[in-house]
């Protein structure tokens with residue numbers, strides 16, 4: 001410790017103005033000084049490659065950040081999948097390509113749900129999965145629209161959301177993870193440091209996966225680049241809290 005570099009208090013003060021920190025450990029020639037506030041959540045760590053000059057200091061500032069708002073996203077593996085897949089496809093009826101597309105560059109029976117709120121019979125088909133969601137979320141849910149979307153080669157769905165309230169779902173009915181991509185999500189706020197838009201793509205989606213997300217989240221699908229069709233069952237959930 002005899003050759004320990006002398007750290008000028010005034011120099012350090014400009015970097016740690018909040019509280020008084022003490023050096024917890026010093027290593028020779030490559031000084032590592034760790035400071036912890038006794039009762040604070042801030043943690044400051046200074047690393048020094050000592051070569052006799054103050055301006056050779058490398059400074060690492062580590063602060064404990066908390067997430068004060070988070071987006072709850074659920075992922076469920078649908079049980080008894082092959083039977084349910086067959087039922088879903090049997091219920092599909094005719095899927096039509098929008099003549100005046102509003103971002104839906106795909107085939108769908110979306111328009112039919114206005115007359116029949118649960119056109120795809122999700123409440124019965126996915127009863128177990130919806131029960132799990134209700135138990136976990138603490139809300140009762142009502143299916144408020146269900147439809148199928150089919151994308152053949154080149155088709156996609158541009159950025160949209162499903163309204164201000166409730167949850168929405170995508171169940172991957174015909175999906176090959178080798179050639180297809182899942183739903184892409186856009187954060188409702190930018191990265192505070194870079195200002196950049198933040199996107200999220202669920203990892204390792206396979207056929208039979210069901211994802212549930214807040215309806216307000218903007219999302220889209222990338223064009224299907226393969227010759228295999230991609231079919232997704234979509235629905236909205238009205239959430240009722242008691």
Ligand SMILES: [Fe+2]
Nearest residue numbers: 160162219234
């Ligand atoms: Fe959507």
